[in-house]
Amino acid sequence: MTALAESLPGSSVLTAPPAPTTSLAVEFRDVGRSFPAIDGARTVLRDINLTVQPGEVLAILGASGCGKSTLLRAVGGLDSGSTGQILVGGSAVRPYDPRTAVGFQEPRLMPWRTLHQNVSLGLPPGIGRAEGRENVDHLLDLVGLAEHADLRPREVSGGMAQRTSLARALARQPGVLLLDEPFGALDALTRLRMQDLLLDVHAKTATTVLLVTHDVDEALQLADRILLLGQDPAPGSAPGATTRTVVTVPGERPRDRGSAELAHLRTELLGGLGVDAHRH
Numbered sequence: 335m336t337a338l339a340e341s342l343p344g345s346s347v348l349t350a351p352p353a354p355t356t357s358l359a360v361e362f363r364d365v366g367r368s369f370p371a372i373d374g375a376r377t378v379l380r381d382i383n384l385t386v387q388p389g390e391v392l393a394i395l396g397a398s399g400c401g402k403s404t405l406l407r408a409v410g411g412l413d414s415g416s417t418g419q420i421l422v423g424g425s426a427v428r429p430y431d432p433r434t435a436v437g438f439q440e441p442r443l444m445p446w447r448t449l450h451q452n453v454s455l456g457l458p459p460g461i462g463r464a465e466g467r468e469n470v471d472h473l474l475d476l477v478g479l480a481e482h483a484d485l486r487p488r489e490v491s492g493g494m495a496q497r498t499s500l501a502r503a504l505a506r507q508p509g510v511l512l513l514d515e516p517f518g519a520l521d522a523l524t525r526l527r528m529q530d531l532l533l534d535v536h537a538k539t540a541t542t543v544l545l546v547t548h549d550v551d552e553a554l555q556l557a558d559r560i561l562l563l564g565q566d567p568a569p570g571s572a573p574g575a576t577t578r579t580v581v582t583v584p585g586e587r588p589r590d591r592g593s594a595e596l597a598h599l600r601t602e603l604l605g606g607l608g609v610d611a612h613r614h
């Protein structure tokens with residue numbers, strides 16, 4: 335029998351200050367990516383130019399297949415085929431760049447290890463045993479899992495597994511946290527709770543966050559700015575998704591999910607994604 339435990343983060347008193355994170359800027363300069371195709375090459379991304387400020391949360395929004403994950407992977411140094419330049423903290427991205435950490439839609443935990451051990455896997459190499467243990471304790475506390483540190487992934491809910499995965503990414507003390515649809519597989523309520531948790535975590539670590547999402551409301555709730563990617567609809571424009579718009583989201587977080595100003599922006603962004611908001 336699986337003991338399915340669920341707990342909510344929020345009220346725990348943090349025992350130690352968060353490990354210092356140096357949040358880093360991310361600069362995209364004329365970034366593009368093409369993949370080989372039968373008839374030569376297929377351009378997926380082109381002409382991306384944007385600077386993400388240290389500590390900023392940027393949501394990357396776009397239709398399925400437009401290249402969001404490809405762009406994120408390039409920032410993490412998980413894909414070396416892009417053109418142009420991507421700078422992290424002012425210098426070029428390195429392969430599997432240690433200044434970044436990636437969180438995925440599925441938590442990708444080691445099933446035979448405890449939550450504590452799984453988070454420890456994210457620690458930077460060379461960190462002392464005692465310091466590492468303290469950091470992991472702190473992160474588990476931050477994501478509301480201190481009480482469940484000794485459970486294994488199969489014993490916890492999807493939301494808890496996803497929180498463990500977030501703690502593991504943070505264990506690396508990344509200058510840039512890269513999140514690819516991190517809450518996409520969760521039920522609607524857990525998803526909203528995870529969004530609130532991410533805001534808490536961001537307030538405490540101040541790391542730069544690049545968040546790929548399909549969800550306009552999630553982008554409006556979490557981001558300082560939203561990068562909308564898509565094919566330029568003008569006749570004759572070059573193929574490949576590019577910056578359709580970069581929107582600054584008004585208001586302090588946490589934002590009122592029902593605000594009229596956000597509703598207006600939501601309609602605009604859905605329009606940019608080719609969805610008629612009035613039919614939904």
Ligand SMILES: Nc1ncnc2c1ncn2[C@@H]1O[C@H](COP(=O)(O)OP(=O)(O)OP(=O)(O)O)[C@@H](O)[C@H]1O
Nearest residue numbers: 369370378396397398399400401402403404405548
């Ligand atoms: N290694 C690869 N080789 C060939 N084509 C690829 C490769 N990786 C990605 N692509 C193509 O690039 C395009 C963009 O893929 P990507 O996964 O970045 O899109 P996405 O916007 O993240 O999609 P989704 O929202 O559905 O996750 C897709 O058409 C995909 O098939």
